[in-house]
Amino acid sequence: MTVMQKAVTPQMSAAYLESGYDRVAGFVVRAADVAWATSPAAVFEAHGLAFPGAPFRADMEHVDVLRFPAGPTMRFVDATGGTDQRTRELTGGPFVDRPPFTGLGFVAVADHVVPLSWLEHTRIPAGSELVRIGRDGSSTVIGRYVDVGHGWTSDVATVGTPRDPRISRFVGHLVEWNGGHLSADVLDDRAVLALDGEPRAELGFTRTAIGRWRREVPLTELGERFELHVSGRWNGLEVRLVDQWPAENGGTVSRAFYTGHDADLAEGLRLVKVDAAAYEVVVPTENVVDVVPTQLIPQGWS
Numbered sequence: 001m002t003v004m005q006k007a008v009t010p011q012m013s014a015a016y017l018e019s020g021y022d023r024v025a026g027f028v029v030r031a032a033d034v035a036w037a038t039s040p041a042a043v044f045e046a047h048g049l050a051f052p053g054a055p056f057r058a059d060m061e062h063v064d065v066l067r068f069p070a071g072p073t074m075r076f077v078d079a080t081g082g083t084d085q086r087t088r089e090l091t092g093g094p095f096v097d098r099p100p101f102t103g104l105g106f107v108a109v110a111d112h113v114v115p116l117s118w119l120e121h122t123r124i125p126a127g128s129e130l131v132r133i134g135r136d137g138s139s140t141v142i143g144r145y146v147d148v149g150h151g152w153t154s155d156v157a158t159v160g161t162p163r164d165p166r167i168s169r170f171v172g173h174l175v176e177w178n179g180g181h182l183s184a185d186v187l188d189d190r191a192v193l194a195l196d197g198e199p200r201a202e203l204g205f206t207r208t209a210i211g212r213w214r215r216e217v218p219l220t221e222l223g224e225r226f227e228l229h230v231s232g233r234w235n236g237l238e239v240r241l242v243d244q245w246p247a248e249n250g251g252t253v254s255r256a257f258y259t260g261h262d263a264d265l266a267e268g269l270r271l272v273k274v275d276a277a278a279y280e281v282v283v284p285t286e287n288v289v290d291v292v293p294t295q296l297i298p299q300g301w302s
Contacts, residue, residue, distance in 0.1 A: 001070070003031040005028065005029055005034060006068075007047040007063060008275075017143050023121060024122065026274075026275040027117070028076075038133065040133060044057070049276075050100050062135065068128035075119070079277075091103050120257070121171065121280075126185040128145040143157065143159065148185050148194040151209075162210055169181075171228075173226070174228055177217065186219070192214060226301070227295070228296075230291060232256070232291040237258055239256035239288065240257045254284075254285040255280060255281075
């Protein structure tokens with residue numbers, strides 16, 4: 001199992017623990033490649049955190065990183081391209097982004113080789129850990145993402161509950177069980193099923209502390225397994241729909257994650273920059289065109 005690592009902003013870390021946020025996106029590295037980064041200054045260098053608007057400093061008291069298993073439906077892209085259109089064309093990569101991004105597929109760090117990837121927005125997988133790295137060299141697990149039913153737990157911090165227990169079907173695993181499709185975490189020999197509304201008692205679900213309903217079943221009880229991927233275009237930009245909810249005046253509103261990799265275009269259209277190379281926008285669903293739903297099915301699941 002490959003474990004990935006992402007340095008998360010203080011705002012994102014708080015969202016995980018205080019309000020149950022369960023997503024990850026943007027630039028990531030393999031945890032094994034940055035095992036040497038045992039201080040905030042080293043993490044700052046290893047992850048290339050000096051991007052414009054970054055809330056990181058090399059002299060921070062601590063920095064938090066998310067370590068998570070690379071799931072079979074996750075979409076990773078080699079971080080190649082350039083800092084403008086000319087350098088992007090020289091490398092042939094898809095990205096235009098801001099220094100310290102190099103476009104060469106590696107973090108600009110001395111004395112180490114750190115390949116850099118970009119992860120498309122998805123739900124955090126079961127077993128992920130939020131780790132706080134201190135200036136004294138300490139490494140403390142401050143949060144664990146148990147699964148989609150339980151959410152986050154912590155031995156050292158107070159964990160809040162989601163403001164809304166609803167589960168987005170636009171990210172994370174879906175499985176066929178008992179005649180329907182349910183949100184799930186697919187593990188080695190079993191699946192954790194989760195519902196955001198109370199099921200019939202005979203189905204055997206248990207209510208969790210975050211207001212969801214959870215049950216474990218063996219993989220042999222499941223039908224098809226996949227992650228739903230809904231792509232489209234908004235204002236000419238390629239996007240993935242990752243959330244949807246009713247609008248106050250009727251219809252629906254969608255949260256769209258930009259998948260086109262061009263920071264100039266994203267910032268020109270004033271998308272919200274939630275992290276380096278991670279841009280989002282909330283729009284009326286009717287404004288998203290060329291919508292294409294796809295099932296992401298790993299070879300071992302077909």
